[in-house]
Structure formats: structure tokens, C-alpha cells
Amino acid sequence: VIHSKSVEDLAARLAAFPGIGPKTALRLALHVLRIPPQEVEALARSILQVQQRVRRCAVCHVMTETDPCPVCTDQGRDQGLLMVVEDSEDVAAVERTGAYRGRYHVLGGVLSPLEGVGPQDLNLDSLRARLRTGGLREVILAVNPTLEGEATTLYLQRLLRDADLAVTRLARGIPVGGQLDQYDEVTLEKAITGRSPA
Amino acid sequence: VIHSKSVEDLAARLAAFPGIGPKTALRLALHVLRIPPQEVEALARSILQVQQRVRRCAVCHVMTETDPCPVCTDQGRDQGLLMVVEDSEDVAAVERTGAYRGRYHVLGGVLSPLEGVGPQDLNLDSLRARLRTGGLREVILAVNPTLEGEATTLYLQRLLRDADLAVTRLARGIPVGGQLDQYDEVTLEKAITGRSPA
Numbered sequence: 001v002i003h004s005k006s007v008e009d010l011a012a013r014l015a016a017f018p019g020i021g022p023k024t025a026l027r028l029a030l031h032v033l034r035i036p037p038q039e040v041e042a043l044a045r046s047i048l049q050v051q052q053r054v055r056r057c058a059v060c061h062v063m064t065e066t067d068p069c070p071v072c073t074d075q076g077r078d079q080g081l082l083m084v085v086e087d088s089e090d091v092a093a094v095e096r097t098g099a100y101r102g103r104y105h106v107l108g109g110v111l112s113p114l115e116g117v118g119p120q121d122l123n124l125d126s127l128r129a130r131l132r133t134g135g136l137r138e139v140i141l142a143v144n145p146t147l148e149g150e151a152t153t154l155y156l157q158r159l160l161r162d163a164d165l166a167v168t169r170l171a172r173g174i175p176v177g178g179q180l181d182q183y184d185e186v187t188l189e190k191a192i193t194g195r196s197p198a
Numbered sequence: 199v200i201h202s203k204s205v206e207d208l209a210a211r212l213a214a215f216p217g218i219g220p221k222t223a224l225r226l227a228l229h230v231l232r233i234p235p236q237e238v239e240a241l242a243r244s245i246l247q248v249q250q251r252v253r254r255c256a257v258c259h260v261m262t263e264t265d266p267c268p269v270c271t272d273q274g275r276d277q278g279l280l281m282v283v284e285d286s287e288d289v290a291a292v293e294r295t296g297a298y299r300g301r302y303h304v305l306g307g308v309l310s311p312l313e314g315v316g317p318q319d320l321n322l323d324s325l326r327a328r329l330r331t332g333g334l335r336e337v338i339l340a341v342n343p344t345l346e347g348e349a350t351t352l353y354l355q356r357l358l359r360d361a362d363l364a365v366t367r368l369a370r371g372i373p374v375g376g377q378l379d380q381y382d383e384v385t386l387e388k389a390i391t392g393r394s395p396a
Contacts, residue, residue, distance in 0.1 A: 001260075001262060002260055002261070002267060002269065002286065002289055002293055003263065003268045004251070004262055004263050006244065006248045006252060010244040010245060010247075013237075013240070013244055018225065018229060020226075024217065028218070029248060030287065032245055032248045033249065033252055033261065037249060040245060040246065040248075041246065042211070043208075044242040044243070044245045044246050045242070046207050047208060047238060047242045047245070048242050050202075050205055050208050051231065051233075051238045052204075053202070054204060054205060063202070065201065065204065066201070070200070071200065088200065091200055092200050
């Protein structure tokens, strides 16, 4: 394609997506020319629908198409168990394991003084409300163990200190398929102290 | 996002693009949720416009938004010089060098008996017509030097044998098996200025 403002415009929009460089963006834009017209229309419609249909669950704040979300309305779930995570993709990742039958609470981020994210920017009011009314037995802190995530976990530990429930966090250690010398000392130390019977 | 048919649908459509795996497709689909509504609408519109506005030039068959294309209508171009290429992206690549001031003819592919592509499937009738009426001085064969491209170049050499004009091809700065739009402008420029008799 030469001198096509519409291809350049689309490529520029796609290059704004994470992980998409200018060359890939151009390749994707050009591919649109090779798709049958009705599929191009379906693609454009699909993009609009994602934005129109996906919303946040008013209870746990996960992104989903129904409010409350299917997890919050599932009576087969353990109502006494709550996992606190950073964002919706963490919920999706845990759901894929099939190993968790409790509910979730999505914080919507982590505390980050440098980026101006304080406690008031996270979904903490609704967390407090759930703690008061939820009949909870255990809260699992599953914020990602980054520097800011750890600070957030510390904050949550203090917030939950006086509540009458067990507060746990995900085990840290060497991932499946990982090698001991690939990971930092703290991770390795956690893996050793948290060792379990073989 | 959990249990979202619209995100899954968009991810599936994006995974059909070349070089986009299922994970990248999901990441791109989720990114749509982070874009402001008016930009999502602009993206959807941009996709539709690419298909609606881009067409083929009736003279040289390049994909462009105007027919005839800006190159074919540019009177400042050398009317005696014609470069034969596989597709529109080759034209775009040569144009980026700024080293060529002639016109183009896009074949729309290469001969490929295995994939059932014969001479009747390429833009050869219009090439013959241009040879008859074009007042051409030189034809540059710039089909990609792949196996099938070389066979196509051979076919073109025979087709042009009796015409009263110089037939040249790009210098072998492009490695065998390579494609024009994979290489930098300098390499491509050397290949153009160093073209040799076919």
C-alpha cells in the first residue's frame, strides 16, 4: 500500500498497544486488507462490544459481563474464603487453576507513592464493608510479590489485624520448571523455610 | 476479565492475524478495556476505513486510496522506466528509499505451480498493454529472489525478449530467499543503483 492515510492511521493506533512496534502495527493494518469484508465488520463490532459489555462487578470489582459477576453469585463457592488480588487478570489466572473455590476482592492496583497511588485509590472501602458483613473465615493476600505489592500486603495485614479471621498469603518459592540458581536469595530463602514434606 | 464472551471473541479474531499468538491476542483484547471510549470508536472506524478506502490502481495495480495512484499520475516521474514487483509492499519499500523515479507494475504474486498460480493469475495482460503503449526504455525486474520469484523472473525475461527495451534486474544485494521489505533502505538503494542486465 502506498500513500494510504487510512492504513497509516490504523497502524498508528495499533502501535499504541503494549508490545506492538511500528513494523508489527503496519503488518497488522495491512492484514485487514486481506480479510473478507464481513469479517472486518465483525472485528470492528467486536472491539466496540468489548468496551460496551465488559464492566466491573459491584461486589468484587472484577471485570466481567454480568454484575454481580458469576463468581460472586455462585452459591457453590465457599462464602467464608476471600482472596485479595491486584487486578482482574489475577482472578482469571487463579480461576484457570481450578484450585480455588472461594471468592475474590480486586484492589485495582497496588500502593505506589511514586506514582501517586494511595489507599484511597484502591478498593479498600468495599473490602472493609465485606469484612464487616461477609461472615468470612479466612482472607488470602495474593497481591503480586513485587516491591510495591509487598508494601500493599503489609498495609493489608495491618488493616486486617483486628478482624476475627485467619489472614494467609500465597506460598513463595521456586516455580515449577524453575531452577534454584535462577531466583533471588529472598525467594530461595522462602522456598527453604516454607518447605513441605516430600 | 472473567467469563467475558466479548473479550474471548475479540481475542479469537486477533489470534487469526499473522504473528499473533493466543496470549498476545488476549493481551491486546484486554488493552481495549483501558482505552478511552472515543478512541475505541476511532479504532473500530479506522479498521473499517482501511477496507473501504484502499483499492488497487487500475494502471499499476498497487494498493492505494486513489485510482490511478499518485505514482502513476506523477508527471515528474520517468515515464520510460518501469519496475515489475510482486506486491504493493515492495512498491512501498522501494518508495521509502527515494532512489527510484520511474513507475511500477505490481504482478500480484509469483508463478507457483504447487499453489496453482499460473501466468493467468498475475497482472500480465496489463503489463503487455503497457509494453505496447508505454514508450518504455527500460524494465527492471524486481521480483523477490525466492525460488518461485526466480522462476517468475525467467518467465518475464522470455516475455520481454522481443520487446525493444533494456531489461535489467536488481543487483544481488538481496540474499537469495530474502524479501525486499525485510532489508534496510541502504541495501535496497544499492540493489537499485547496481542493477545489471537481465
